[in-house]
Amino acid sequence: xxxxxxxxxxxxxxxxxxxxxxxxxxxxxxxxxxxxxxxxxxxxxxxxxxxxxxxxxxxxxxxxxxxxxxxxxxxxxxxxxxxxxxxxxxxxxxxxxxxxxxxxxxxxxxxxxxxxxxxxxxxxxxxxxxxxxxxxxxxxxxxxxxxxxxxxxxxxxxxxxxxxxxxxxxxxxxxxxxxxxxxxxxxxxxxxxxxxxxxxxxxxxxxxxxxxxxxxxxxxxxxxxxxxxxxxxxxxxxxxxxxxxxxxxxxxxxxxxxxxxxxxxxxxxxxxxxxx
Amino acid sequence: xxxxxxxxxxxxxxxxxxxxxxxxxxxxxxxxxxxxxxxxxxxxxxxxxxxxxxxxxxxxxxxxxxxxxxxxxxxxxxxxxxxxxxxxxxxxxxxxxxxxxxxxxxxxxxxxxxxxxxxxxxxxxxxxxxxxxxxxxxxxxxxxxxxxxxxxxxxxxxxxxxxxxxxxxxxxxxxxxxxxxxxxxxxxxxxxxxxxxxxxxxxxxxxxxxxxxxxxxxxxxxxxxxxxxxxxxxxxxxxxxxxxxxxxxxxxxxxxxxxxxxxxxxxxxxxxxxxxxxxxxxxxxxxxxxxxxxxxxxxxx
Numbered sequence: 001x002x003x004x005x006x007x008x009x010x011x012x013x014x015x016x017x018x019x020x021x022x023x024x025x026x027x028x029x030x031x032x033x034x035x036x037x038x039x040x041x042x043x044x045x046x047x048x049x050x051x052x053x054x055x056x057x058x059x060x061x062x063x064x065x066x067x068x069x070x071x072x073x074x075x076x077x078x079x080x081x082x083x084x085x086x087x088x089x090x091x092x093x094x095x096x097x098x099x100x101x102x103x104x105x106x107x108x109x110x111x112x113x114x115x116x117x118x119x120x121x122x123x124x125x126x127x128x129x130x131x132x133x134x135x136x137x138x139x140x141x142x143x144x145x146x147x148x149x150x151x152x153x154x155x156x157x158x159x160x161x162x163x164x165x166x167x168x169x170x171x172x173x174x175x176x177x178x179x180x181x182x183x184x185x186x187x188x189x190x191x192x193x194x195x196x197x198x199x200x201x202x203x204x205x206x207x208x209x210x211x212x213x214x215x216x217x218x219x220x221x222x223x224x225x226x227x228x229x230x231x232x233x234x235x236x237x238x239x240x241x242x243x244x245x246x247x248x249x250x251x252x253x254x255x256x257x258x259x260x261x262x263x264x265x266x267x268x269x270x271x272x273x274x275x276x
Numbered sequence: 277x278x279x280x281x282x283x284x285x286x287x288x289x290x291x292x293x294x295x296x297x298x299x300x301x302x303x304x305x306x307x308x309x310x311x312x313x314x315x316x317x318x319x320x321x322x323x324x325x326x327x328x329x330x331x332x333x334x335x336x337x338x339x340x341x342x343x344x345x346x347x348x349x350x351x352x353x354x355x356x357x358x359x360x361x362x363x364x365x366x367x368x369x370x371x372x373x374x375x376x377x378x379x380x381x382x383x384x385x386x387x388x389x390x391x392x393x394x395x396x397x398x399x400x401x402x403x404x405x406x407x408x409x410x411x412x413x414x415x416x417x418x419x420x421x422x423x424x425x426x427x428x429x430x431x432x433x434x435x436x437x438x439x440x441x442x443x444x445x446x447x448x449x450x451x452x453x454x455x456x457x458x459x460x461x462x463x464x465x466x467x468x469x470x471x472x473x474x475x476x477x478x479x480x481x482x483x484x485x486x487x488x489x490x491x492x493x494x495x496x497x498x499x500x501x502x503x504x505x506x507x508x509x510x511x512x513x514x515x516x517x518x519x520x521x522x523x524x525x526x527x528x529x530x531x532x533x534x535x536x537x538x539x540x541x542x543x544x545x546x547x548x549x550x551x552x553x554x555x556x557x558x559x560x561x562x563x564x565x566x567x568x569x570x571x572x573x574x575x576x577x
Contacts, residue, residue, distance in 0.1 A: 100459045112507045121449045
């Protein structure tokens with residue numbers, strides 16, 4: 001483990017071409033830390049995660065992934081002479097270091113691919129175009145499947161798995177890239193209790209292994225059980241810090257803009273949201 | 277076409293049709309080109325099937341036509357391959373661009389492609405042998421491939437195969453999960469261009485052999501048959517390639533037997549496609565019975 005953050009955003013904004021986006025982001029995540037990203041639907045949580053992945057352009061401030069830094073100014077100019085803010089170097093670090101679990105994927109249930117082959121896709125970035133998976137890659141995939149508790153279903157066709165098993169399978173795919181930073185977009189949506197408990201266990205294991213985790217969620221229990229700190233966003237960053245300091249009734253009401261919310265030890269009730 | 281062959285060799289045994297026929301140089305050339313083409317078209321066709329690119333493939337067969345026509349007008353039969361290659365690659369770039377620009381309207385693409393086809397017909401109609409040339413372009417000339425064209429045809433096909441093999445893992449990833457592939461850092465533009473260009477090159481080689489109207493069968497049928505034969509991802513490719521190779525061989529043999537023994541002048545390209553379709557029907561029937569048996573066994577248990 002190192003002291004320097006795996007991910008650091010300073011005054012960052014990620015904006016789609018149409019103008020929608022999220023701004024004013026200041027956060028840093030160190031190895032073994034988990035940060036919850038909380039906000040209403042449309043607040044920009046997914047945009048933030050996609051911005052970190054490089055899928056939404058950085059339009060202000062800076063992003064640093066594994067010590068490689070890119071700034072909006074350097075990204076805007078065609079080339080940079082400053083090695084410390086090299087977008088290409090940052091992109092390379094990003095591709096190799098980040099694992100991503102999307103909110104949902106639309107799969108053709110008849111697509112002829114089994115779970116193990118889906119998880120192997122997480123290795124492709126490291127393999128590049130010409131190399132094919134070897135013994136080490138298969139071992140990593142096997143370990144990722146064991147981590148999410150699906151080793152027995154490795155040969156099962158992906159389309160035959162339940163929604164919760166698919167979600168855990170996709171998490172295994174993210175883990176197969178041996179990421180130092182894991183981005184999870186609403187991983188608990190639609191999960192039953194058993195899959196939920198399995199996911200929480202997995203996240204604890206990953207933190208112990210030194211993986212940094214950034215997770216967008218409505219689930220306050222997850223934030224309390226797994227995360228060290230919370231970032232509240234709604235178009236811009238409203239508050240950040242330790243879970244109990246940030247998740248006050250006032251902060252949450254401001255974040256969810258007048259929507260009636262209740263906050264107690266375990267529950268965040270936001271009408272119209274799939275929260276708990 | 278194998279005109280005037282009837283009667284030259286007399287009655288033909290099954291062995292002669294399947295093996296002996298290919299000792300004749302023009303049949304050997306046809307078999308060599310068709311086997312290479314079938315194996316590659318089958319492999320590329322699996323990706324066409326998994327990506328749902330049938331419409332773009334159909335589009336490319338139309339886009340190739342004016343290229344073939346202009347190539348023929350300028351350079352005679354030697355101009356066919358370069359003309360088709362230029363048109364097909366231009367078509368691949370335009371169709372990739374239309375797809376990325378969000379032009380998903382079938383009408384817009386159909387207008388563009390029928391326009392390309394009509395340009396081709398106009399160019400051909402300026403020639404002296406309008407009907408003959410049109411027939412060559414539409415239905416191919418697999419039995420009259422000149423020796424000097426075998427190597428270029430095989431080369432075009434092998435380039436298509438290499439393009440797909442090099443990007444195969446990433447193509448399958450994109451076919452299965454577009455956004456996951458993007459998030460992993462793959463370039464959608466590069467992958468789509470490579471695949472569409474590979475399809476275009478297969479179309480080029482196939483258009484010169486079995487003709488532009490029948491090309492689509494070579495690209496679509498083996499992939500669809502492989503989906504029925506196996507549900508294992510990596511088995512799809514050998515299954516499609518083997519299906520296509522055997523069907524191409526049997527198609528050529530059937531055309532030869534029909535022409536020589538039956539005295540019926542069967543167009544070779546059409547016979548190949550007919551055997552592809554018959555093969556698909558057989559696979560479909562076997563699969564149907566297998567599913568019924570599996571369902572009955574499951575019900576008993």
